[in-house]
Amino acid sequence: xxxxxxxxxxxxxxxxWDCFPAEHLAVxxxxxxxxxxxxxxxxxxxxxxxxxxxxxRFTALLHEEMRFGVxxxxxxxxxxxxxxxxxxxxxxxxxxxxPGVPAVVRQTFAWLQTDACPLPDYVTDALLFRTPxxxxxxxxxxALNTFxxxxxxxxxxLHAAPLVVLEIACGSGNEYQAFRAxxxxxxxxxxxxxxxxxxxxxxxxxxxGVNFFEASxxxxxxxxxxxxxxxxxxxxxxxxxxALERALQEIMRLARHEAWLHCFNAADIPRHxxxxxxxxxxxQLSIGQLAASLTQTGAxxxxxxxxxxxxxxxxxxxxxxxxxxxxxxxxxxxxxxxATRAKARPRRGRATGRSRGPSTFx
Numbered sequence: 024x025x026x027x028x029x030x031x032x033x034x035x036x037x038x039x040w041d042c043f044p045a046e047h048l049a050v051x052x053x054x055x056x057x058x059x060x061x062x063x064x065x066x067x068x069x070x071x072x073x074x075x076x077x078x079x080r081f082t083a084l085l086h087e088e089m090r091f092g093v094x095x096x097x098x099x100x101x102x103x104x105x106x107x108x109x110x111x112x113x114x115x116x117x118x119x120x121x122p123g124v125p126a127v128v129r130q131t132f133a134w135l136q137t138d139a140c141p142l143p144d145y146v147t148d149a150l151l152f153r154t155p156x157x158x159x160x161x162x163x164x165x166a167l168n169t170f171x172x173x174x175x176x177x178x179x180x181l182h183a184a185p186l187v188v189l190e191i192a193c194g195s196g197n198e199y200q201a202f203r204a205x206x207x208x209x210x211x212x213x214x215x216x217x218x219x220x221x222x223x224x225x226x227x228x229x230x231x232g233v234n235f236f237e238a239s240x241x242x243x244x245x246x247x248x249x250x251x252x253x254x255x256x257x258x259x260x261x262x263x264x265x266a267l268e269r270a271l272q273e274i275m276r277l278a279r280h281e282a283w284l285h286c287f288n289a290a291d292i293p294r295h296x297x298x299x300x301x302x303x304x305x306x307q308l309s310i311g312q313l314a315a316s317l318t319q320t321g322a323x324x325x326x327x328x329x330x331x332x333x334x335x336x337x338x339x340x341x342x343x344x345x346x347x348x349x350x351x352x353x354x355x356x357x358x359x360x361x362a363t364r365a366k367a368r369p370r371r372g373r374a375t376g377r378s379r380g381p382s383t384f385x
Contacts, residue, residue: 024241024269032266033218033239035302039261040219049195049225052257055099056343059201060167061092063329063344064285068198068254069207071283071351073174075252076183076210084177086336088170091145093333094131095162096341098149102161108150115146127337145169174205183210189250189277190215191240192258196226199233214250216243240270248279257287259313260306264297267306268316275320275352282322282352289313289328289348310348322352 024032040048059065070085101111114124115132128146135144149166190198193215202208216238217223226235238244240258253274262270274282289308296307310326317324329347330340 024265028265029239029241029269032241032263036218036239036261039301039303041221043221045221045225048219048221049229052194053197055103055161056096056341058099058167059197060171061095061099063089063092063096063333063341064256064347064349065198065201066092067327067329067349068256068283068285069174069201069205071254072186072188072202072207072211072252073178076186077181081177084173087142088174089333090127090131090337091170093337093339093341094128094146095149095167096343097125097128097339098146099161100342108152112147112150125337125339127339142173143169168204171201171204174207176206178206178210181210185210185212186252187212187250187279188214189245189253191243191253191255191274193217193222193226193235194219195222196229196233196235198256199226199230203230212250240273241266243273243277245277247276249277251279252281252283253278254283254285256285259284259286260288260308261304262306263299263304264295267295267308267313271313271316272320275317275322275354278352278354280354282350284313284317284350284352286313286348286350288346290346307346308348313350317350317352320352321355323355324353325351327351 043051053059056062066089070088073081073085098111102108115129132146134140135142135146145166148169149162152163188211190213193199194217196215199208199213199215202211202213214234214236215226216236217226218237218239220237223235223237226233240255240262255274259267259270274284286308288306289310291311292307292309293311295309295312298305298307310328314324314326327349329344329349333340333344
């Protein structure tokens, strides 16, 4: 893309977001199934970070948080569809819950009732609360914070060399909020940028002192290998074909070691299906084509379709995650001068490395 095409794409992206009130952007993409506390792709980002900092140390807890996300998402969807909380709880407490309740929900609820379970009973907590029903409080907030509290306890007092992390299209800082709530932010040198100034203003208000700034994925202005890891949620499907290729090159230019790209709508199709909507795009991305584009940047690429992952691990696919795919793109050769290579991040353990045997996310 030449400078004129980049400027036009950036102007369209900015206009698509600047039209919304800041109050809307502050909570947009952070409620219901998109709540970072229970969203599968958000949980996966945190798992990748934790397992990079402390390989193999938290495999079991990472698995349980993903299960938590699946169960809580299902409960929230049922309540939003009109199911009564007490009726749901009665159904789960019945020896014969009846059809429609996924096995993972039934089994998790039964396990949470046992003395052998080390976790709090987050299912009962989510449904059994006495405050008046409010539309914005589908499930009990303290129950949704269960794993944030568990991680804050687990990570307190641990030490690791800080991981330098860049989030592209950071929105109003909702992913960072989850990092901070779970104690993970203390182990990161984090920066986030977004093309929408209202999002950046929201993020700075919510997290004073954190490095949030305005920039575009097409021309960030940052130096090569600016960070250890780059991650991005649900941006790539909104770009024109030319901008998508440019963005992939820019992402891999910025990453010293890895990039994690979460795509909301991708499928095993031959080519990207380009779907312009006014100034925006709502494309369905081709898994193979996107992986090939990343490979051309010099990366080793692994695609993780969330539906297959959740079906394999929990025999349950969340509707919201059914078409989501995460791409793990790793630099093939150590980046940077010898001094940098000597301090390279440790390779992740079994919690995320598919090639090293049974894994939590492989």
